[in-house]
Amino acid sequence: MAPQTASQKNPSFVLQKQDHLTFEDRPIPQLQSPYDVIVRPRWTGICGSDVHYWTHGRIGHFVVESPMVLGHESAGIVSAVGDKVTTLKVGDRVAMEPGVPCRRCVRCKEGRYNLCPDMAFAATPPYDGTLARYYTLPEDLCYRIPETMSLEEGALIEPTAVAVHISRAAAIKPGDQVVVFGAGPVGLLCCAVARAYGASKIVTVDINEERLQFALKYAATHAFRSERVSAEENARKLIEQTGLVNGGADVIIDASGAEPCIQTAIHALRMGGTYIQGGMGKADITFPIMAMCTKELNVKGSFRYGPGDYQTAVDMVASGRLSVKELITRKVKFEEAEQAFADVRDGKGIKILIEGPEGE
Known part of the structure; x- marks a missing residue:
């Protein structure tokens, strides 16, 4: 070329x-x-x-x-x-x-x-x-x-605005326990936005140990490496190993699009928790709908960014609240x-x- x-x-x-x-x-x-x-x-x-x-x-x-x-x-x-x-x-x-x-x-x-x-x-x-x-x-x-x-x-600012849009959809507030599946750019930025919004615990989840260690240095407070076990077992280990209280996470964001991550996330949420799908993967997956219903979860999709997200991203970086x-x-x-x-x-x-x- x-x-x-x-x-x-x-x-x-x-x-x-x-x-x-x-x-x-x-x-x-x-x-x-x-x-x-x-x-x-x-x-x-x-x-x-x-x-x-x-x-x-x-x-x-x-x-x-x-x-x-x-x-x-x-x-x-x-x-x-x-x-x-x-x-x-x-x-x-x-x-x-x-x-x-x-x-x-x-x-x-x-x-x-x-x-x-x-x-x-x-x-x-x-x-x-x-x-x-x-x-x-x-x-x-x-x-x-x-x-x-x-x-x-x-x-x-573009991927940061994606993370801002996801975090707004999740309505993250001070004191929340937040889990983010996927430690790629958007997942990492979701951790950083959650920290800026006052989350007390921010758990990064990935299968790549190098990415997990980067996330811990960047914005996460805890890390969990997914295992090749059932979604229920992975969720149980995630809750235990990262010290999530009150039955699980308040908010879970999936920035991976991976089916096992999505399934684990639903099981790792507390009753009445919030799940946001930010990553794109296969068009169709097997979804734990029974757990979603019995926990009365708030489940949302998130796509790109909308009014105010870009300016918020600029302001957060400019002010030093997010790097x-x-x-x-x-x-x-x-x-x-x-x-x-x-x-x-x-x-x-x-x-x-x-x-x-x-x-x-």
Whole structure:
């Protein structure tokens, strides 16, 4: 794969089809609305969904049918603004919320725009992502970040907003016992948000000992390594070994999508506890519905982020209530993007950031 040169207009990292990545020059985007801005993404994190589209060509009913620019966890610098933009100016440093809702449907109008059926989300077919020199967004989806926050931290606002949305759905409050299954980026950030919200005990659960130890240093108070036993037995050991009182956890978040984790979580909740599904796995699983009913659990799904989540994420990082720098495993140049994707596929590190193409 040939590296790009600074003379190209809009170098982009493109998934041509399953298992086939290229660099190519794309047209420089134009302002489609007087309320839009053009941003130069400077840092972009690699998400599991980006890698999944590369390796599988689809996620559920979202299928890669034509070439698509990858990337959606980005922060950058505003390079142009529309005539009616009032909150941003050229040169502003912004975290980029990568999904544009229609703003007109029932879900949008009731304040749940993340559920908009016509959402145009970056790097979700058929929409191009942010791994390019230029990208266009409405001004209200660009969040100015303070000088005290790096653009690298700004790129991690996207997964942080996912964790904020999950934690809000869980209604975590001071003193809660919270268990988070999965010690990947979102699971780790859920631990950090739970701590910021005052949880007294935060248990990280994974099968990877290295990830568990990282989580303990980062935000968790306790760790539990899942075993290949029944869900009921795993739940019993989890409760005993981590000292969960009152019959189990108040809140459990699954950020793994793994069927055994989901089953264990339901059994490890106290009566009347709250379960949030944040991770995506198989389309259909065997679910312990009897335990859910007899415990009268509050069971919810969580999808991306909605009103206030992005700004809350920015504020939490800017104020120091939550730190994301520890999650950055390494940073690479734009022309090293394919190797970075391969490393994420192979489970190397927590979060790898790709630098945007150099300026013209």
